[in-house]
Amino acid sequence: MLLADVVATSAALAATRSRKSKIAALAELLTRAGPGELPAVVAFLTGQPTQGRIGAGWRTLAELGAAPAGAPELTVAQVDAALGEVASASGSGSAQRRTVALRGLFARATQDEQRFLFRLLTGELRQGALEGVMVDAIATAAAVPGEVVRRAFMLSGRLPVTASAAVTGGERALGEFRLALGRPIRPMLASPAESLEEAIAEHASAIVEYKMDGARIQVHREGDEVHVYTRTLREITGSVGELVELVRALPCRSVVLDGETLALSDDGRPRPFQETMSRFGSTRDEQVRALLLRPYFFDCLHLDGEDLLDAPLRERNNALRTVAGAHLIPGESEPGAPAEILESALEAGHEGVMVKSLDSPYAAGRRGRAWLKVKPVHTLDLVVLAAEWGHGRRTGYLSNLHLGARDPDGGPPIMVGKTFKGLTDELLAWQTKTFPELETRRDDWTVYLRPELVVEIELDGAQVSTRYPGGVALRFARVVRYRPDKQAHDADTIDAVRATLKG
Template sequence: MACKPRRENSLAPGWVEPMLAKPDGGRLREGPDWVYEYKLDGYRTAMRIAPDGTTRLTSRNGIDFTSEFADLTGVLAPALEGRAAVLDGEIVVYNHAGQPDFGLLQERRGRYQTHRSSVRRDEPFEDLSVRFLAFDLLQLGDESLLRAPYDDRRRQLDGLPMPDPYRVAVVRAFTFTELDADRRTVDDLLAHVAASGHEGLVAKNRRAPYTPGKRTDVWLKHPLVQTAEVIICGYRPGQGRLRGRMGGLLLGAHDPDTGDLVYIGDVGTGFTEAERARLQTRLDSLERKQHPFAVEPPRADTVRARWVEPVLVGEVVFRQFTRGAGRLRHTAWRGLREDKRPSDVSAPRRRDSAAAEPRTRTASRVPVRTGDQDQGTAQPVAEERTSARPVGGAKITVQAGARRLTLSNLDKPLYPDGFTKGEVINYYSRIAPVLLPHLAGRPVTFIRYPDGVGGEQFFEKNVPRGAPEWLSTVRIARSGTRGSTEPITYPLIDELAAVVWAANMAALELHVPQWTIDTAGVRRPPDRLVFDLDPGPDTSIVHCCRVAERLHDALADDGLTTLAKTSGAKGMQLYCAITTDDPAAPSAYAKKLAQRLARETPDQVTAVMAKAQRTGRVFIDWSQNNPAKTTIAPYSLRGRDHPTVSTPITWDEVRTCRRPAQLSFTADDVLDRVNDNGDLLANLHTARAALP
């Protein structure tokens, strides 16, 4: 059920798990079906009001906020006239410039937690008053509005009187139609959003119902992104899988008024594994006993800190520079800036208006970066500026690592749902840090879609004419004796620039073999065992998951560690890292295991490729271990109706999968997953074992 009652004395309606927004991939949606709301910087909260006016405030993850924000309770009761209601919204604190300030909200929460058990727990926060900004109405009276379209819910929300707008108000909404009638564009709206200090916009489909707990394409968030140069002043040692390497950097910059070196926050995401190791080597030689700042940084931020001489300059992407604390928020690492001196680095000014330039919505703005080419970071450092609506065939020049590339036709849709070539390049650029290790040393076969999905597509093994001279390649003799005996010159995708180059050719799919080459270009024995689970008619990835569980156990009995990923289409693949001297051994072993499962459950599994044998069964394709075969690479896009991705998944996700949609991930989904969990296949080769 959507509403989940909580045990409490009041008669407030049950809690509704909040609907979530997906990232929009840098392309703000347009058209009469869309409405835009401010993306707020606060605590997501459900306000649940009983007929008698009793109010409960519940956080996104079910925490009771009622006591903490008691000033907000009871405000709407007079307007409801004895009706119950559930409102979805955000609790915010404003700074002196009239902007929502998450840092001040955090400060208020810290003060509340400090005093709540003391005699001063009811002390009002007059200097940090809170406001509830409602953006959705989920229940009014006895009527649930969850299935009503956004426009209907919003109309009823707007119709509620606001007895005290200083404490409870409705977030302003801008429909595309209203903007267009005023001769304004979404770019104009973004400029207004940036100037008013908001985090960005959320685009919502006006016809969509409210789907509790779901993150769907009908709510799309468009954050405004800023970059800053920073001085590395220390680091926290990594823990768990990062033990022995830097876990996160502690950052500084010079106060623009006094020139003092001040602490401005930290960064713990956006690093490749190789970059962490390189940074650790640099940091080891720069250690010092004391922090280098003019003022002692907060103790909570510096637990386990190790300090270094402040001589290295880097760059981060961030969403906000908090005015009160002077901290960068929502940071991600972009890379070292060897071309900058520490004396050049100043903190962002704590001005009263957020003058950050809005990120243009058009897909023609492609994230690129400068710096060491082998860092492989997908975070943008510089963006080539184009008009808001560039000509479809316009070309731009970008810097990707140490390479300069020319990109074209960025607004061209490559997917039926409108996902453009620029968005494809954006995805591959940002996913490069986790993609590149899975392509390293493996000849790549492309499936190119020059006219987009639905148009002509073709496999391409040989490096195409016009490829850049710097592209790494390898010549490998053809398998078999049919046709040409001329060796194939494969591309090796071993740096960010190569990823961007391939994406610019509309090489949506990247396929690789289960073996690598050595430095001399000689093929090594297979280092991976793969099982490709292909659902036949009347089956789905759910059935593949049940077969995958059986394979996992059988492989574990043979001493092999198995990791899983979706195919990005209908099925999934299982990988084991192996050692063997016999190129034919993986296929033989995989075939034997597949045939065993088919014998045990012939109504569920087949090991035969013939389509007539697949109806109602999962085909275990063992043949992809043949040295001549390739498999879709982890994190590769697929040429489908939507930009789905071959996505690493956990065994918990495999075991709990009951619907195909649970294991279908688009480019935006995967970027979020990697940001939250890192590369789920990163440890594949640490569990290498001899092939039985």
Template sequence: MRYSELVDIYEKLEATSSKLGKTGIIADVLKAAPAELLPKLVMLFYGTVFPPWSEEKIGVADKMMIRAVAKAVGMKESEVVASYRKTGDLGLSAEQLIAKKRQKRLAARALDVNKVFDTIQKIARQTGAGSQESKTALIVELLSVAQPKEAKYIVRTVLEQLRMGVAEGIVRDAIAKAFGIDTDIVESAWYVRPDYGEVAKIAKERGVAGLKKIELVIGMPIMVQLAEKAPDLKSAVEAFKRPVLEYKYDGARIAVHKKGDKFWLYTRRLENVTEAFPDVVETCKKALMAKECIVEGEALAIDPKTKRPQPFQRLSQRIKRKYDIAKVAKEIPVNLHVFDIVYLNGRTLFDKSLEERFNILKKTVKPIADKIEFARRLIPKDLKEAEAFYKKALSEGQEGLIVKNLDALYTPGRRVAGGWLKVKPVMETLDLAIIGATWGTGKRAGWLGSLILGIRDPETGKFLECGMLGTGIKEKKTRAEDVTFEDMTKMLKPYIISQSGHDVKIKPKIIIEVAYEEIQKSPTYSSGFALRFPRFIRLRPDKGPAEADDLNRIKALFEIQKGKAPAETGEK
């Protein structure tokens, strides 16, 4: 398939605002393209060349791209910068500059999708001394033979700024439409093999039967089962004939994959954190008795002196760590509290009840004090015993309880009625993206503040404004887990898209947990809702943009709120 054909499809997608329209365009492509090309095509629709769980990143910043465009068109870098200032889009600048220089360029060779995809992967894999020059040379190689419109999309893809409005739901629906398969079947396959490119290939080659037979693969993450929110402990306990209570730890959900002497650790958002937790890997080498298995647990940061659990914020310092990992592992030791097993020695355990899976887990894991233990659990005799267990969890610094059905099967990727319920004493919070901010003045000069909060539109994948936050972030760090304006600024600066005066627009990459007093209808914000008195609770590095809360969630919370008290109709 020629890359120019994909560019024509990109143009159609950009010109189409409706979800149904985009779905139809992609469905036609999936139906017509050869099966072996589908994994690459789907990734390119997302604007990437790696599956979601890959640790590999393209790693090209604006400065390198400016240099590459300048070399490709034979201009000074300052001329490219001048164009970029006018367009605000390096892809558009590349298109315009290449069009101007067209007569002076060599006759362009036809690029195909495989060549572009493979070269961008090669760009990402340049490391060590001279890697910056190698990356630049590979970009120049593509741009030197690209037609103007091809150059626009190559630049945007390499910078990971494609912005096609193609969310996972659109690709899911396109696969269903292209091959005449029920959407739920497509989505269920993705939960076990979270790569819609691979799912599309299997759907085309083997249809419904192939999707239903998809098995999880050791070393490849799955979308873990999730818990629904219960209004209170009593209703959660009464929801199941045979309930079991487990501590809800203030940590990070971790799936440990073992195959012989090889280990992988994944978060719930599919991040590979194996290198960040070498101590957990060493513990699992001693504790996991099976040749092959996938166990799930909650990694909890522990105070090395008191042995008390630490807030999630302490653990998050390890998740993103790239340097001095061994040193930080000693400063912030981790205890893995295991609670489930989904795979054992070649057999998927989704068809086993929770009770059966836990019995298998007990035979598979050998506990090691303060390093790997079974999650605290209780099968309550009555509500009084359940309440006492709940109070104990809170007194020990945990978030609350997860109430589970002993007879329930494991369902990847879903909050399933009749499965798991979470009980927490705090008000319901929202996980939101930061999509804008304002540069501070006076004593806050040089810091970003007045953060614009974004709620995800599930139809388009775009983020819509729902409030402005300045409370909860510290000016000075008094505790290790505090997040300061300086910390937040360092995190957000790499994702600034544009600036107008003191206001900046930010790529929705940083997810934070936000508390608030109430939700109001708002004519001002693009979501139609505003959070009154929003307050920063914590960073959510375990969640990506696709896992941020969406409009359906805020609408549901607004309706619940209306049932308790009269709703406001405007902002205060």
């Protein structure tokens, strides 16, 4: 398959808002791709190479200076191989070798293909093929139920792998995916509820648990071997030795647990989220390394040889209680207790509560209504699109943030407002240092960014506005914190913003 075929489909996706049309265009292309090409086609059209980051930034690509080819000749396989060569370059002179390889690739690409590759490699490819749209396209191309594809994707964690299984082996091949110890699965997510009463009324039977201001973790144990992953499936085992030792000591042979971890102050209250996240990277800061993390587990997906994903939460919760002991997240399923649990969670310094249906299986990939989050303070997770240079005391710092909500149909983030409120001196310094690494362009006042960073925003709802393309604008928006544990596809949608409209 020619790269030009992928580029043409990308353009067709960008030209329509219709989810149905996007799915049809993708499915048609997937049915034409050869088995060896399919993973790269899926990866390219969901906005990333199969290799992930290849070690070449925006400036390197902008300065390649390769004249475009006159006619399309590049195949998908050739592009994937060339990017693999770039990604594998290491050691002395690797930057030069990457530049030479990229220049050779771009010289074989037409102008449209060059533009596509540039956007792909800089993270700017937002033509509307988000994971949810691609999952439905894979199901259409393979003529299998969408739920079967979603489940396989949850278990594999890799969309190109899931696509290959679906198209080459159909429902049978997808059904062979199992929970594998040491391979993380995509986490189940929650939807917001307007009130505790609404959340309780939505489920026939439910458990109410603390919603903590911590970081999501998934732990796997088989014998003495333990792995710890973040919500984005990044392994952090080497950075969290105390969690490894704790899981290794649990009364079981094998287990997969879902939960939160956070650092606590001496009085038992949660430390700022950024302090918890600081433990997830490699650091030589002794003060950071000395900060101990405490886990709070709220789900058990596997225990001693038995997979529990399809079991209702009440069964998973029973298994959890047998293995997690003192490390359970606080909560109760008894009637009449929800308001007290919410009050005690807030008094302890946490965000609110989760209300979970006891009849629900573990399902990832969509924000369903089986898990509902209740937070008295209304917040949204939004994507940072740009930042303006500050004035007065903030002169020389990137300050005022442009904020975007996720387009549920896969288009680029939709701008819904700006704010500079809540930015501490530390955050201003961090933004000014970090944002140029994500820069795509700038003018006299603004630096525009690849839409990768997610920030939690506190707000007093939204209001109807013609100023922004989504038809709404944030009211009294204020930065709470950055969310390095989330990616742009985890951000709240424009529909979630519209749901907060006043009056």
